[in-house]
């Protein structure tokens with residue numbers, strides 16, 4: 044009785060509050076910004092193979108965000124409009140990684156053959172400095188680069204999405220943002236996935252009252268499955284952006300709220316930082332693997348460079364003959380990963396601030412030289428694998444995939460870094476801030492949250508972009524986009540994409556298998572291979588153990604990556620697959 048009665052009243056109060064909140068929009072004066080969005084109840088053409096359509100397809104971590112993208116294509120938008128609509132919707136429906144307060148990368152292939160990327164990675168604030176996370180003795184202050192206001196870089200998402208839309212979209216900002224605004228304003232019913240995420244983090248959120256409030260039911264308790272999640276402050280911020288463009292975020296009320304919170308919480312992002320922020324158009328890295336072109340993200344991501352380098356290392360081998368999941372194939376791929384990640388630690392950083400030897404890293408001869416020390420019968424030791432040096436003959440967190448019927452394709456990966464970023468929202472503006480500063484090498488050879496180490500190439504400098512592993516990638520065959528993929532997962536992003544590509548090209552798997560098969564990961568240091576439960580047979584594990592690999596199964600709840608992908612089938616139809624590891628959804632029409 045003592046428990047049941049308050050629970051009953053809390054439940055009744057919650058239902059009443061929801062009703063009142065749902066009625067509010069009807070009472071409010073007409074909005075200037077259109078905000079309608081009707082998700083399709085049924086995905087047409089869904090089967091075990093994925094979701095199939097003729098005109099457009101989106102796969103992302105959130106079914107609602109995928110449907111937002113498809114709704115925009117139905118209104119005459121192209122894949123770029125759809126990717127931007129999905130990006131803004133993810134900020135509403137998948138708040139742990141979708142964002143306004145973070146950054147991301149977009150790789151774009153246009154039907155006319157144009158290949159381009161947009162880099163809207165966060166930048167170090169102007170007041171940042173190399174040793175800002177060290178104490179007087181030069182030791183790293185635990186948590187400072189991950190869970191404080193100092194952990195945040197200057198957000199880039201809004202600049203990037205709007206720049207992409209302006210240059211390559213067909214529809215207006217107001218139209219493309221309407222689904223996100225509607226989802227924030229009218230709310231959406233919470234699923235088990237989000238409710239359990241919010242519940243698990245209540246203690247962390249409670250460190251910052253406005254954050255706890257944002258992720259609590261209006262009655263104060265936790266949300267339950269089926270409750271409607273409305274985000275009025277976020278809706279207001281999105282409307283300012285829809286009305287004013289970048290100025291609606293980087294200046295005016297949103298900027299004032301952000302800088303105010305920085306001052307209150309000991310952060311250093313200033314009005315000047317926000318004013319100076321610009322997304323950067325960069326040429327993608329383009330490699331070849333067998334009959335395909337691999338188009339991926341250049342620095343400040345390490346993803347494209349490592350992916351192409353690892354594929355170059357694999358190319359001389361008959362991976363298909365080795366057989367999927369065989370000890371030989373896993374051993375070869377792990378050794379390619381070991382060598383590529385050693386190069387990452389030494390050579391990769393923001394190429395606007397550090398001379399990244401890209402030509403060397405992408406060179407096929409260089410890749411072969413790196414594999415000279417490969418022994419098919421035994422694991423190398425990471426301490427023996429030093430970063431590569433120039434050759435005499437050589438001179439260099441959630442993902443969405445979109446395609447449309449015309450052949451446009453977009454790979455979009457976006458993040459706050461760790462789940463829910465630095466775990467504080469901007470009060471009154473309704474969005475979470477990133478903790479991307481931890482992706483810098485805060486001290487030489489000191490592991491970051493993903494165990495990655497770095498040195499001078501990735502040390503902190505004002506305005507510099509922190510090195511990323513995000514690997515939005517498009518595969519081209521005969522100049523047509525045939526696969527769009529990418530993943531979250533920090534350091535494991537690159538090896539996730541690597542495996543999706545090898546599964547597709549070498550093992551000729553269907554998209555659902557290329558994405559769904561268990562994965563493994565090695566990153567040079569620490570010296571061990573992690574693999575998903577049931578990912579490798581006992582016989583294979585034994586054979587890898589005999590070759591001296593330290594094989595470590597992940598605990599059941601940990602999985603490698605979340606590669607929501609789309610592909611074009613031989614008959615021209617489009618197929619979307621949401622990674623079975625997580626709740627997510629593809630939509631097509």
Ligand code: DON
Nearest residue numbers: 440460511512513531532533
């Ligand atoms: O840019 C990076 O490499 C990381 N900040 C990505 C973070 C991430 O994937 C988190 N998701 N699991």
